Amino acid sequence: MLHYHLYEKGPQYKWVTFIHGAGGSSSTWHKQVREFRKNFNVLLIDLRGHGRSSGIPWKRGDSFAEVADDVIDVLDEAGVKVSHFIGISLGTIVIQTLSHKYPERLESMILTGAVTHLNMRTKLLIKLGNTFKYMLPYMWLYRFFAWVIMPKKQHIESRSAFVDEAKKMCQKEFVRWFNIISTVNPFLKRLQSSFNGIPTLFVMGDDDHLFLPHVRALAENNQHLQFLCVEKSGHVCNIDQPERFNQLTIEYIHSLKRDDAHSV
Template identity: 45%
Template sequence: MTPDILFHKTYQHPTSQEWVVFVHGAGGSSSLWFKQIKDYRQHYNLLLIDLRGHGRSNQLLKGLISKQYSFQDVTLDIINVLNHLNIAKAHFVALSLGTILVRNLAELAPQRVQTMVLGGAITRLDARSKILVKIGDWSKNIIPYMWLYQLFAYIVMPQKGQKQSRHLFIREAKKLCQKEFKKWFKLSADVNPMMRYFRDRELNIPTLYLMGEMDYMFLRPVKEMVKKHKFSQLLEIPDCGHVCNIEKPIEFNQYSLAFIQQHS
């Protein structure tokens, strides 16, 4: 693997020509898609990516991650992997902050995005989210980043049934260094301006929002946006919170695969 390409893993299907690309959220890694691989690889070629500074990309791109970066930079990282593998077009499945990257990729290169499945999507930071970000911004140079991350994990995923999700995300976040955490944390300031633009400008790409009905921080803004977008639809998964691909993998796989197959 060349040093300027993110760490990635592929699963080749014996006959399918179509690809599904999985994009994780901040603090996670491609390993958090382990409950999707078995079902998806029966139908498609799979590409799993570790974003810069995350998972096994933590030791790559050292020249890049030594600097501040934007959503644009991180999105271009994904496009570079697609180019490296000669993937002209794909279905994209993303979670949490990864949904912003996929939506941005669709803005930069719409011809490369066949469908989007956006799980636990972030479309706007509400008042509670903004307060959380401000507290984190004020204390990020004082409090160890893992304390902050654990606090965020409990606030975003507070229910008892989300224990596994919290554990997995905290485990993966330990692979980030303090500097990387701060860089990703600063990206949160760009969420609302970027998503305001995305709300006003819908792309004619079939989009499925998969949200847990108990995702109290992010579900309402998605509901509001889907009402205005004719190419988007929302499915709520009962008794489920933010990290729906881990909390309810059977439902997540069933709904998302049916959607992708509908547009294959």
């Protein structure tokens, strides 16, 4: 069972589940927990090999489908029947996978720093990683990837947060996750063929140079998807601009509640 932490406000409140990115852990949501606890029940999860979920054996091999099953096991254990989900980076792929395998468990998806497509620069980065993943210490590669994805001065805090958490991983787990990510592009295309009617909000930093263009185009071509851009932030806008991020995402979830009440 994955490690998780609950902040339960009461049975009358909605659940919000946070899914972190590659190399991170549930602690990378520390700037969200206080505000979200005022409004919702909160569930924080450490994915396999991350945070305090180290040493968990893989059951069927390396896949996002198995990671999604892990998350559902946590929801079942915690007694959470349905939840809003907020993810960052790799966590957005996990949530999109959940939306296809278990759509009945999701009230909404908030996809932050969303990975929806790997462009040529990202593919080149992965190719370099595949070449050196067994030759170099994984933290050398991780620091390089973090700098490429979050290169600017205003990204220092978010970059450091993920690098510090990645130090808790081992080389074997890093390679496992890297192998999953390196083959994800065709899988992403299948995921975006349908969002199964689940309310979906993309929240992207205006400096997210690798992933913003495709997400913006995806949202513009699908009237059922909502898109918001956070100024002066990069790939990890929940750390770069936490107050703005919290305001936008909490307002979005509350707007869904009002819409539901209106439609009843």
